[in-house]
Amino acid sequence: MVFSSTLFLVYFLPVFLGLYLLAPAKSRNYTALLASTFFYAWGAPLFVFVVYTSLLIDFWLVRQLSSETRYRKWLAAASVVLNVGLLAYFKYANFFVENANSILISIGIESINWTAVALPIGISFFTFQKLSYTLDVYRGKHAALKSFGDYALYIILFPQLIAGPIVRFNEIADQLIDRSKHETIDDRLLGFFRFTIGLAKKVLVANVVGQVADSAFALEGEALTFSWAWIGIIAYSMQIYFDFSGYSDMAIGLGRMMGFVFPENFNSPYVSASITEFWRRWHMTLSRWMKDYLYIPLGGNRKGVGRTYFNLWVVFLLSGLWHGASWNFVIWGGYHGLFLVLERLFVAKLYERIGRITSILITFVIAMFGWVLFRTETFEHALHFYSALLSFGQDIYFPALSMEFKWTLALAIVFSFMAIVPAIEKWTNKMVQDSSAGLLANAIKTIISIVLFIFCLSMITASGFNPFIYFKF
Numbered sequence: 001m002v003f004s005s006t007l008f009l010v011y012f013l014p015v016f017l018g019l020y021l022l023a024p025a026k027s028r029n030y031t032a033l034l035a036s037t038f039f040y041a042w043g044a045p046l047f048v049f050v051v052y053t054s055l056l057i058d059f060w061l062v063r064q065l066s067s068e069t070r071y072r073k074w075l076a077a078a079s080v081v082l083n084v085g086l087l088a089y090f091k092y093a094n095f096f097v098e099n100a101n102s103i104l105i106s107i108g109i110e111s112i113n114w115t116a117v118a119l120p121i122g123i124s125f126f127t128f129q130k131l132s133y134t135l136d137v138y139r140g141k142h143a144a145l146k147s148f149g150d151y152a153l154y155i156i157l158f159p160q161l162i163a164g165p166i167v168r169f170n171e172i173a174d175q176l177i178d179r180s181k182h183e184t185i186d187d188r189l190l191g192f193f194r195f196t197i198g199l200a201k202k203v204l205v206a207n208v209v210g211q212v213a214d215s216a217f218a219l220e221g222e223a224l225t226f227s228w229a230w231i232g233i234i235a236y237s238m239q240i241y242f243d244f245s246g247y248s249d250m251a252i253g254l255g256r257m258m259g260f261v262f263p264e265n266f267n268s269p270y271v272s273a274s275i276t277e278f279w280r281r282w283h284m285t286l287s288r289w290m291k292d293y294l295y296i297p298l299g300g301n302r303k304g305v306g307r308t309y310f311n312l313w314v315v316f317l318l319s320g321l322w323h324g325a326s327w328n329f330v331i332w333g334g335y336h337g338l339f340l341v342l343e344r345l346f347v348a349k350l351y352e353r354i355g356r357i358t359s360i361l362i363t364f365v366i367a368m369f370g371w372v373l374f375r376t377e378t379f380e381h382a383l384h385f386y387s388a389l390l391s392f393g394q395d396i397y398f399p400a401l402s403m404e405f406k407w408t409l410a411l412a413i414v415f416s417f418m419a420i421v422p423a424i425e426k427w428t429n430k431m432v433q434d435s436s437a438g439l440l441a442n443a444i445k446t447i448i449s450i451v452l453f454i455f456c457l458s459m460i461t462a463s464g465f466n467p468f469i470y471f472k473f
Contacts, residue, residue, distance in 0.1 A: 191256030198249025268419035
């Protein structure tokens with residue numbers, strides 16, 4: 001069940017909000033937990049038992065380590081092994097067996113018989129939150145939760161269950177107990193406004209440009225021309241941004257309607273003037289998770305220049321692997337790690353000389369070329385796409401494309417880059433984050449929300465194209 005489906009918008013969401021808001025304050029966590037369990041079981045009815053079993057074990061381990069001083073390290077290690085082990089099995093076992101079989105066959109040895117493992121939805125995201133709980137309690141950043149229900153709610157709370165934002169435990173621990181500060185009508189209206197903004201980004205922009213991107217990436221051989229390749233990669237760059245940031249907006253908005261304040265996940269990433277800045281604006285909660293729980297424990301930048309570069313590569317190679325069990329994702333991670341290292345070596349000084357606008361354009365092209373690895377399923381397909389992108393000698397012609405696509409793409413580019421003006425960036429962030437805007441502003445936001453909601457719902461029912469890129473992660 002995805003947020004941009006009629007099932008969620010027409011049935012699940014109204015029923016849940018009605019029950020949640022009518023429930024006494026003390027019962028709201030249980031109401032949200034039951035709804036979240038139903039939400040997850042709808043897509044993975046069998047795996048929900050695995051999730052709850054691992055939650056019970058984890059809750060017990062962390063309760064023990066929070067009170068037991070002698071075996072704290074071993075209990076924390078057991079929790080980490082449990083969670084990383086589950087992720088490794090369900091997400092990467094097929095990948096490792098396929099690669100092992102390729103090697104075995106190449107040297108004349110019979111391949112391993114293997115039944116493919118189904119990938120549970122959202123496992124990459126909730127595994128990181130489970131690790132965050134264990135490590136934050138182990139490090140003393142926050143006390144362990146006393147209630148298993150509160151812990152289970154933190155892990156499988158449906159707004160951020162499937163695609164984040166990845167909420168670190170210490171960021172939300174107190175809100176799991178008491179969020180009365182943000183259970184106001186202003187916060188609920190702001191949440192609804194944020195949700196419909198995200199829904200509009202997903203339905204009105206990402207879905208429209210995504211259809212053309214899919215057509216371009218499906219072309220084979222000489223059918224993939226220079227023009228088609230550039231239209232495809234620009235359309236995909238817009239699709240993945242509006243798709244993922246739209247989903248994050250919907251998650252943050254749903255949380256706000258319930259009184260939760262989730263961390264921001266995107267901040268106009270395409271106006272970044274370097275890849276380093278890009279990762280401070282794109283999927284921000286993943287970047288912060290990687291920094292706190294991997295980069296800094298590896299030594300960060302405290303052990304010399306060479307070790308810093310090594311740590312950056314390790315973090316981004318693993319970040320690529322986290323996105324998917326494929327060599328393309330690993331190479332994509334290494335590609336970004338390479339530019340982070342180059343910027344520390346000399347490129348950052350070059351950017352200072354050429355100015356911010358030129359640096360933004362260069363950074364966008366680097367990110368866009370990286371999306372080819374992200375979108376294609378094999379390295380051979382990626383090389384073919386790169387070849388078309390760089391075939392400058394071809395005659396340029398523009399394929400016949402609908403006016404709807406052209407206008408949507410143009411607006412998407414304008415919205416993606418308008419934060420180049422700092423005042424616009426500040427204004428847009430205030431619009432979607434500030435709940436104390438006043439009566440008139442809230443009334444305008446509510447009217448906009450209702451119009452967008454109805455329009456998006458009509459678009460969803462009229463179109464059969466409604467994929468979600470990060471759903472498979």
